Amino acid sequence: MKKTSLYIGLTALLISASSCENGFDQLNTNPTATMALNPVFTFNNAIVNTAFPSQILIFEEPIVQQMFSPNSGIISGGNFNIDNRGSAGANAALWQRYYRDNVRYLVDVLAKTKSDANRSNLYNMARILKAYVSMVLTDTYGDVPYSEAGLGYLGLNITPKYDTQESIYNDIIKELTEAPAALDASKTIESADIMYAGDVTKWKRLAASTLLRAGMRLSKVNPALAQSTVQKAVAAGLMQSNADNFAVRNNSNYQNPVGVTLNSTEAANYYLTGNFVTYLKTTADPRLTAIAVRYVGAKSGPEQTTARANRDPSVQIGMPLGFDNGTIGARATADGLASFYDYSQLDRTRMGGLTAPNFLVTYAQTQLLLAEAAQRGWTTGNAADFYNAGVTAHMKQLADYGPATVIADADIATYLQKNPYVAANGLALINTQYWVASFLNGPEAFANFRRSGFPVLTPNPYPGKEIKGNFINRLSYPDAEISVNQTKVTEAITRQGPDNLDTRVWWDKQ
Incomplete structure (x- = not known):
């Protein structure tokens, strides 16, 4: 009798458990929760993370001789012309930030919007941003993952191939030509976009200005392609004022990485x-x-x-x-x-502050590149006018750091009068101003210095350098990448040259 009662009890318990399981999923699902993330928010995450990591203070800024440290250890790099890999891994910071926090998100956005006619503007905005991010990566390291980049997240491809820089640039030019042409103000406006609130005109101007930058980058390696690309960019419609600047506007929640470093351990x-x-x-x-x-x-x-x-x-x-x-x-x-x-x-209370903006592509840079293009005869217009506009724009841009960095119009006029554009020294003047206008945009200052050869800098005389030449030409691949993707990295090194600071990227021809 007792045994029978036990069986009956167990059976009742199982029946009860089974009935409780029915509807369990519904009971444990929040009916008000979002089931799918709007891809514009993923896109915004990518935008925020285009702000450069603080390690530009270790390599790019010292290489172009704007800022450096006399101290060694984990902040060694461009200050002593030595590599910094291994546990410190300063050479890997830009790689990790851009692949992990930009490319990965952008590839996801592209996958989610490619076949959605209602999100075609977001799709093409993501193409433009990915082209910019990819240019920074390839300019810094040379041959890098491009066509298969970000597919570890979507397709479990954790060993992407390395594309040649030439092929990357060819595709960047294609993307920066096709994507803005496909933007359409009559379609869904992505107003949640934190950069331009979905303003199609501003995204088109960013694409054209980035295309101009890409074209000028090829001035030594392929002048004919450089000229035709510049002309495409000009025809597409470039940035018209500082209101078009592509900049990450930091705040207390998303602080400037360089500002964080300069206001804490490395003050x-x-x-x-x-x-x-x-x-x-x-x-x-x-x-x-x-x-x-x-x-x-x-x-x-x-x-x-x-x-x-x-x-x-x-x-x-x-x-x-x-x-x-x-x-x-x-x-x-x-x-x-x-x-x-x-x-x-x-000054870490102003331009080096915690909420200081990060300027990535600017009207000032665009005008200075136009000045060089005009000087070379690649576009119409007066080089001196573009030069003056570029210098003026950068001086006015500093007001975005706060009222304490505003430069008066009279001071700008006086400066231009005392430092006029002289065509005979045009390339040096333009690119030296580009150096100043790219201050705190380490990767761009580094790239244009290699491309143009200006400003003329005296090599860092520190005796313990590891490089054979006078300046660092690229950053080495991260050790972590070599350890997990050695075959593809080796293919790139065999094709490009030794994985050191002396090897030049494709467009950096002597």
């Missing part, structure tokens, strides 16, 4: 170079007032206080290259300074 480690400060002072450039601060008399990081802060351009002294932590002290003494902490820095 006392990075300094404006002597070459950069001297150029700005020699030309009486009003931008120096917006850029620099010097903590006069500081003998340590803690002594870099507000009371010591001096932003007067006349007192700014950039740190000379060629010194490390063991030798910079004596040089500072020779320069009449209290210590190396007394040299000029990027």
Whole structure:
């Protein structure tokens, strides 16, 4: 009897459990939750993550001699002309950020919108952004994954092939020509887009201005293609003012990566170079007032206080290259300074602030590239007019950092009068201004320096360099990538050249 009762109890329990399972999925599903993520939000995530990682302070900024550190360890790199891979992995930072947080998301957006006629504008906006991101990657490393990039997320392809830089550029040009042409203001406007609120005209102008940049990048390796690409870009309609700038507008939730670094662990480690400060002072450039601060008399990081802060351009002294932590002290003494902490820095309360914007493609850069194109006879217009417009635009762009960095119109006019465009020295003048206008856009300043050869910089004399030449030509591939995709990386190295800082990318011809 007891055994029978036990069986009956178990049977009832099982029946009860079975009936409870019916509708379990419905009971545990939030009826108000979104079942699918709107791809425009994924797109926005990609936009936010185009802000460059702080490691541009380790490589690109020191290479083009705008900022550097005399200290070694994990921040070694362009300051000493040595590689920084392994556990520190500064060479990998841009790779990881752009493939993981840009390309992956953009490939997902493209997959979700390609066949959706209602989202054709988002699809083509993603094509434009992916072309920009891919240009930064290939300019930095050379041959990189492109046609199969991002497919690890969608198709489990974790060993993508490396495309040649030439083929990547050919496709970038195609994408920046076709995608903006397909944008249509009569179709769904992606108003949630955090860059331009879905403004089709602004996305078209970004595409054309990026196409102009791509065309000029080929000026040494393929002048004919460079010229025809420039002409396509001009015909498509370039940026018309600073209102068209492609910039990540940071805030308290999404802070500027460089600003975070400069306002925390590395606050006392990075300094404006002597070459950069001297150029700005020699030309009486009003931008120096917006850029620099010097903590006069500081003998340590803690002594870099507000009371010591001096932003007067006349007192700014950039740190000379060629010194490390063991030798910079004596040089500072020779320069009449209290210590190396007394040299000029990027003002981390303004342009180096936590919420400072990241400028990626700008009207100022576009006008300066137009000036060079006109100087070369590749487009119509007056090179001097484009030059003046480019310099003016960058000086006015600084107002976006806040009221303390506004440059008065009268100061801009005075500067242009004292530093006029001279056609005989046109390429040097244009590209030196491009160097200034690309300050804090390390990858672009690095790329245009290699492409144009300007400004003319004295090689960093630090004796412990690992490079054979005078300047770093590319960044090496990340160790993590080599470990998981060795066969494809080896194919790229065999084709391109040794995986070191001396190997030139395809368009960087001597």
